[in-house]
Amino acid sequence: MKKNIYINGLGNISPQETFYQAMGETVVEAEGAFLTCQEPNYKEFIQKKLLRRMSRIVRMGLATAHKALEDANQPPLDAIISGTAWGCVKDTEKFLETIIENKEEYLTPTAFVQSTHNTVAGQIALLNHNNCYNMSYVQGNVSFESALIDAMLLFYDNKAKNILVNGIDEQTEQLGVLLERLQCAKAGERVMGEGAACFILGTEQAENTYAQLVGATMLYRPKNKESIQQSIQQVFQKSDLDFEAIDVVLTGNQDQTLEKKLFPNAVLSHYKKLCGEYPTSTAFAMALAAQLLKGNEPTKTALGIEKKEIQHILIYNNHQTINHSIILLSKVVK
Amino acid sequence: MEELIEKLKVQIIKQLNLEDVEPEEIDPNEMLFDANGELGLDSIDALELIVLLDKEYGIKIKNQDEGKQIFHSLTTMAEYILQHQN
Amino acid sequence: MAKRIFITGIGIISAIGKNTSETLSNIKTASSGVGEIQYLQTVHKGKLPLCEVKYNNHQLCELANVDSKTSLTRTSLLGIIAAQEAWRSAGSPVLGDGRTGVFSGNTVGGMDKTEHFYADFMQDAQSGNIQTMLTHECAESTERIADSLGATGMVSTISTACSSAANTIMLGARMIKHGLLDRAIVGGVDALTKFTVNGFNVLQILDTEFSQPFDENRRGLNLGEGAGFIVLEAEGIAKEDNILGELVGYANSNDAYHQTASSPDGTGAFLAMQGALEVAQIEPSAIDYVNVHGTGTPNNDLSEGIAMQRLFGENIPKFSSTKAFTGHTLGASGGVEAVLSVLALQHKIIYPNLRFKTPIEALGGTMIPETELLENQDLTYILSNSFGFGGNTSSLVFKAYK
Numbered sequence: 099m100k101k102n103i104y105i106n107g108l109g110n111i112s113p114q115e116t117f118y119q120a121m122g123e124t125v126v127e128a129e130g131a132f133l134t135c136q137e138p139n140y141k142e143f144i145q146k147k148l149l150r151r152m153s154r155i156v157r158m159g160l161a162t163a164h165k166a167l168e169d170a171n172q173p174p175l176d177a178i179i180s181g182t183a184w185g186c187v188k189d190t191e192k193f194l195e196t197i198i199e200n201k202e203e204y205l206t207p208t209a210f211v212q213s214t215h216n217t218v219a220g221q222i223a224l225l226n227h228n229n230c231y232n233m234s235y236v237q238g239n240v241s242f243e244s245a246l247i248d249a250m251l252l253f254y255d256n257k258a259k260n261i262l263v264n265g266i267d268e269q270t271e272q273l274g275v276l277l278e279r280l281q282c283a284k285a286g287e288r289v290m291g292e293g294a295a296c297f298i299l300g301t302e303q304a305e306n307t308y309a310q311l312v313g314a315t316m317l318y319r320p321k322n323k324e325s326i327q328q329s330i331q332q333v334f335q336k337s338d339l340d341f342e343a344i345d346v347v348l349t350g351n352q353d354q355t356l357e358k359k360l361f362p363n364a365v366l367s368h369y370k371k372l373c374g375e376y377p378t379s380t381a382f383a384m385a386l387a388a389q390l391l392k393g394n395e396p397t398k399t400a401l402g403i404e405k406k407e408i409q410h411i412l413i414y415n416n417h418q419t420i421n422h423s424i425i426l427l428s429k430v431v432k
Numbered sequence: 433m434e435e436l437i438e439k440l441k442v443q444i445i446k447q448l449n450l451e452d453v454e455p456e457e458i459d460p461n462e463m464l465f466d467a468n469g470e471l472g473l474d475s476i477d478a479l480e481l482i483v484l485l486d487k488e489y490g491i492k493i494k495n496q497d498e499g500k501q502i503f504h505s506l507t508t509m510a511e512y513i514l515q516h517q518n
Numbered sequence: 519m520a521k522r523i524f525i526t527g528i529g530i531i532s533a534i535g536k537n538t539s540e541t542l543s544n545i546k547t548a549s550s551g552v553g554e555i556q557y558l559q560t561v562h563k564g565k566l567p568l569c570e571v572k573y574n575n576h577q578l579c580e581l582a583n584v585d586s587k588t589s590l591t592r593t594s595l596l597g598i599i600a601a602q603e604a605w606r607s608a609g610s611p612v613l614g615d616g617r618t619g620v621f622s623g624n625t626v627g628g629m630d631k632t633e634h635f636y637a638d639f640m641q642d643a644q645s646g647n648i649q650t651m652l653t654h655e656c657a658e659s660t661e662r663i664a665d666s667l668g669a670t671g672m673v674s675t676i677s678t679a680c681s682s683a684a685n686t687i688m689l690g691a692r693m694i695k696h697g698l699l700d701r702a703i704v705g706g707v708d709a710l711t712k713f714t715v716n717g718f719n720v721l722q723i724l725d726t727e728f729s730q731p732f733d734e735n736r737r738g739l740n741l742g743e744g745a746g747f748i749v750l751e752a753e754g755i756a757k758e759d760n761i762l763g764e765l766v767g768y769a770n771s772n773d774a775y776h777q778t779a780s781s782p783d784g785t786g787a788f789l790a791m792q793g794a795l796e797v798a799q800i801e802p803s804a805i806d807y808v809n810v811h812g813t814g815t816p817n818n819d820l821s822e823g824i825a826m827q828r829l830f831g832e833n834i835p836k837f838s839s840t841k842a843f844t845g846h847t848l849g850a851s852g853g854v855e856a857v858l859s860v861l862a863l864q865h866k867i868i869y870p871n872l873r874f875k876t877p878i879e880a881l882g883g884t885m886i887p888e889t890e891l892l893e894n895q896d897l898t899y900i901l902s903n904s905f906g907f908g909g910n911t912s913s914l915v916f917k918a919y920k
Contacts, residue, residue, distance in 0.1 A: 147472050150451045178772075183655060185677070194713060198637050202561045202716050204487040207479040208449075210717035211777050214625065214907055215656065215677035223772045223909065229789055232772040232910055233685060236624075236656040237674040244674040251692045276639075279648045317616075318664060318673040325616060420661075421673075475779065479721060495722060 100336060101253045104430065105308040106260075107170025107298035109162030110385040111135050112373050113291055114400065117165065120389040121396040125372065131283035132274055133291040133374035137161075144225075151208055152221070153188045155268040155294075159218035160225065162296035163262060167226075169306060170298035176258035177231040179248050180219035181241035181265045183377030188270050189213040218266060231257070239417035240316040241265065242381040246425065247314055249299055264296040265381025282375070291374020295381035297388075308388035309427045312337045312410075317422040323356055326422060330360065330412070333426050345408045346390065348383045348401070350375075350415030357414060364412070367401040380415050380423055387411040391429045436510045444506075447484045448477050460506040478503060485509075491516050522753040523691045524919065526760040527608025529600040529705075530857040532744030532844045533569035536581060537603050538861060546891060550843050550872055552728050552740050558710050566724055569742030569845025570710060571596060582666075591628035591653045592743075594662040597707035600745035600853075601663045604703060608749040609760050611701065613669035619699045620664040620673045621689050622747075623682025623706030625849040628653035630709045659707055663747075671699055677849065679906030680811070681770070682706050683746065684852030684914055688768035690750045700755045705747035705853025714848065715741060721778060729814035731839035732823070732887050734876040739813040742845020746853030748860065763860045766899075767800070767915030769793025778907050779817050784825030786911035787811075791829050791901060794913035804899050805835045805915075807868050809855050810887075811903040812839025813846050818905065823881040835901075838887040842872035852904040856914060859900045863918040868892040 113133035115122025126133070140149055140157045143164040149157070159180070167173075189212040196205050211217075216234035223232050231252065235244035242265030252258040269292040277283040283290040299311060313333035320326050334340055344364045347357050357366055373382045389397040390408055398404075413425040441455035450471070458471070465473050478499050485491045485502075491513065493499050502512045528538060533551020535541035544551070555563040557570050571578070578595040579586040582602070590598075601620075605613070632654045638646030652658070660675040672693065676685045683706025690702030708714075718724050718741055725738035750765060771793060773786030780786065795802060811822055826834055840858050847854050862868060871887035878885060898918050905911045 146452060150449045151476075183657065185656075193717065194633060194636050195640060197633070197712055197716050198640055202712065204483055205716050205720040206447075206483060207476055207717075207720045210713075210720060211476060211907070213717075214679055216679060216907070216910060217777075219678075220772070220777065220907070220909060223774045224777070227774055229772050229774050229785060231770050232678070233676065233770065234678050235674055236677040237660065238655060238657040240674065241657075247693075247698075248689065251696055254696060255692070275643050276648065276651050279644070280651060316672055316674075317670075318620075318661075319670045320616070321670070474776070476777065482722075483720070 101301055103250060103253055103311040104300050104303050105297050105311055105388045106300045106304045106306060107166040108308065108385050108388055109165025109169065109296040111137060111158050111162055112293040112382050114372050116385065120394040121400050123396060125400050128289040128374065131278060131285040131289060132269060133289055134269065135292055153186055153212050155186050155188065155266060156212065156218055156221050158268065158294035159264060159266050160221060162264060162294045163222045166262065166296040166298045170304065173260040173298065173300060175226065175228055175230055175260055175262050177249065177252055177261040178219050178222050178228065179245040179261065179263045180234045181245035181378050181381065182215060182218065182234065182267055183236060183238045183241045184267045185215040185236060186213050186217050187268055187273050191270060191272050222262065239377050239415065239421045240423050242378045243314055243316040243423040250314065253301060260298060260300045262296065262298055264294065265378030266294040267376045267378045268292050289374045291376045291379065293373050293376065293379065293382045295385040303430060307430050309391035310430050312426040312428050314425045319420055320422060326356065327360060330424055333424060339410060344410050344412045345405055346403060346411045348387055348411060348413045350379055350383065365403050365405050367403055369401065372400060380413055380425060383413045384425055387413060387427045391427060433510055433514065436513060437506050440506055440510060443484060443488060447480050458506065462505060464503055464505055489513050489517050521695050523694055523750050523765045524753065524756040524761045525748050525763045525765060525860055526751045526756050527604040527749030528762060528857045528860050529603030529607065530746045530854060531571055531596055531600045532847060532854055533571055533742050534843050536599065538857065542861060545843060545869060548870060548872060551742065552845060558715065560712050560715055562715060562719065566715065566719065566726060567728060567740050568710060569740055571743055589649060589653060590662060591659065592630040592709035593624065593628055593707055594659040596709055596743065596745040597622060597659045597663045598666045601667060601703055601747045604747040604749050605667050609757065613667050616671050617700040618669045618671040619690055619693050619702035620660060620669045621676065621686035621702060621704045622660040622663060623676050623686045623849045623852060624656045624659060625677055625679055625682060625708055626711055626714055627656040628658055629711040629713045633712050667703065669703065678910040680848055680851055681904040681906040681910045681912040682849040682852065684904035684912035685770055687748065687765065687852065687856055687914055688770060688912065691765050691768060694750060694752045701749060701751040703747055703749055705745065705856060706850040707745035708743055708847055708849040710741060710743040723815045725814060728873060729842060730873045731812035731814040731842055731871055732819050732878060732885065733874050734878050736814045736816060736819060738815050739841065740845045742847040744844065744847045744850050744854055746850055746857040748856050761919045763863045763919050764917040765914065766917045767794040767798025769797060770912045773909030773911055775909055780821035780905065782821065784821040784828065786909050787822050787825035787903065787905055788828045790911040790913040791825060791903065794901065794915045798915040800899060802830045803833060805901045806897045807862065807900045808835055808837035809859055809900060809902040810837050810839050811905045812841055814841065820878060820880055822903065822905065823878055823885050827881065834885060836868050836888050838869050838871035840869050852912065855902050859902045859916045862900060863897055863916060866893065866895045866897055868895050
């Protein structure tokens with residue numbers, strides 16, 4: 099049942115320079131309450147004719163998918179699985195506003211069609227003429243983890259050899275206003291972000307393999323810290339690892355007491371300083387982890403990690419102690 | 433008629449978000465919905481054009497089939513508008 | 519790892535009833551839930567028929583047993599009501615052991631409240647009750663459902679338009695089969711909103727009359743709302759007395775043809791149905807009844823019909839669309855129809871496809887759904903289809919437990 103799963107390709111759009119290279123030389127810091135993505139020239143990847151209808155989030159999704167597939171040497175896909183919490187914000191706003199302004203008249207069909215949460219996954223399938231399994235998860239801070247777990251189950255069932263998984267969320271000006279009103283975003287204290295990270299997972303190790311995806315899990319309202327510890331233990335069991343083996347913990351949490359206690363040998367790094375807070379930020383973290391395990395120095399520098407040998411990385415994030423997510427990656431032996 | 437066609441070009445570019453398309457580039461007799469054509473519009477665009485006709489010209493088109501004839505080209509669109517506009 | 523997946527509980531609320539018993543009653547009297555708009559505030563009132571749940575939010579609070587001053591959205595209330603019924607009918611198992619999954623399909627989340635907030639927000643960016651935005655996301659109703667049941671373990675929400683709920687049922691089964699969970703509450707919920715009604719209206723796929731699925735003269739769909747949840751339990755965990763049926767097949771595919779329209783050769787639909795039969799390890803001839811997606815749109819019914827002909831050849835099983843009763847409940851439809859499929863197995867009935875008159879010519883005029891309620895049916899396998907925007911196609915196979 100158990101299978102080795104490898105990260106064979108990735109595409110990453112984030113507030114840092116992570117698309118055309120693993121990580122920029124200079125770290126971009128937030129100026130106000132928001133970090134905004136550095137975007138590529140989409141015309142390189144998508145035909146003008148098709149591009150015009152696509153909202154920003156769809157472009158981000160398609161560009162990172164294109165990059166990841168290229169990176170992995172264009173394997174045939176058996177599944178496309180997307181994780182997004184906020185969904186297609188811009189189109190949702192547009193349609194909603196038009197409804198209110200025009201009192202339900204003269205409405206634009208494009209905005210409605212593009213507002214559905216599975217638009218990104220659907221567009222990736224459409225453009226790649228792919229009839230394979232196609233799923234979109236919209237569970238807040240565990241949207242990406244839901245997608246990963248789904249992918250892992252497909253691999254275990256021998257239903258797939260190569261799967262595209264992404265975690266994607268977009269900011270808009272209006273959303274920004276709402277987040278500030280909700281006190282989720284506050285200049286100098288709480289920085290909100292956005293990003294699109296896409297991965298090609300496969301059962302065969304390749305020339306370009308970044309790392310092995312050892313395990314992932316998510317927890318809803320775990321009873322106590324012991325439950326969380328037990329869950330992490332279960333993820334370890336599958337690969338004979340233990341808490342002491344973890345070299346780096348990429349944490350999304352302000353309160354890192356649990357991480358410090360459980361991982362005595364690990365360097366802790368708060369990855370959100372590079373991408374801001376947003377529901378699928380763990381996808382960004384996984385991209386960073388993959389780059390670290392491939393030996394990328396600028397990524398190491400950006401995260402403030404000095405440790406020389408990195409074999410195993412754990413990503414841990416929780417949202418208001420309700421939704422917890424854990425991802426474990428290991429270096430591959432070539 | 434020509435004035436209307438020029439106006440339509442600008443409106444269509446805006447309504448369909450045809451980035452980087454200049455009005456001069458659209459041939460008034462070119463088939464709008466030809467998949468291999470320059471513009472390659474599809475059924476969702478047809479619905480957008482129905483909204484456009486309603487909003488800007490007060491003309492209501494009942495369904496997509498009716499739309500297919502009218503939206504054959506810019507010229508046919510302009511002719512229809514001139515015939516049916518209040 | 520051939521763990522069987524049993525269905526031990528079902529719960530439903532829709533335009534034809536607030537629970538399974540009312541639903542069955544209305545089906546038996548051929549009482550459709552479609553009608554003039556009563557609850558939704560929209561300019562389309564009097565022009566477009568809808569299948570609304572016949573309770574306002576205050577009444578839904580009573581049914582859900584929550585304080586009427588709640589901030590819960592209509593979506594959450596509907597979901598809680600159906601999920602609670604499913605849980606009770608499963609014998610109210612303890613769900614707080616970290617081994618329960620709650621997976622819900624949903625498309626517009628708390629938009630029923632958001633659209634009111636937005637009206638204020640657009641006038642003045644600092645106005646409106648900002649707390650409303652906390653209930654906006656799709657995940658919100660799923661978490662409220664999980665909390666109302668005391669469920670802990672894994673919670674997730676799938677949003678793949680009209681196939682959302684069917685996909686959660688598939689996810690729950692796979693999670694249980696792999697030992698990640700012992701049980702899962704799965705299905706979906708969606709409430710009617712101006713957003714959806716206008717969205718579908720502008721795509722010109724709504725019927726201004728009462729819909730006629732699979733009819734030659736069909737004009738479009740009637741939107742509906744509601745929730746349908748089933749409880750899946752692993753072999754070994756499920757108590758014999760509680761077993762209502764078994765989930766034996768499931769598959770998801772993608773049409774990859776167009777953002778909203780289905781392909782003319784029904785590729786996605788065909789692959790989904792075929793895939794589900796493969797998982798169930800049965801031949802098409804084993805299917806006794808197909809609960810079709812059958813929205814009543816010119817496009818879906820033709821595409822689905824073609825796919826069925828590709829799969830079943832000349833031997834099309836008995837089939838019907840129950841959307842003529844419930845309307846198209848979007849994210850909930852796979853769940854609502856899963857409940858109806860289990861009820862059909864339990865009560866040995868096949869549902870009528872209301873308002874059908876003329877078979878679709880393009881399908882050879884031979885695809886005729888059942889138009890009367892059939893009783894005392896010998897049913898073993900039921901196939902249920904759910905096909906959504908983005909080309910997302912899913913099918914489920916349910917088996918009678920004898």
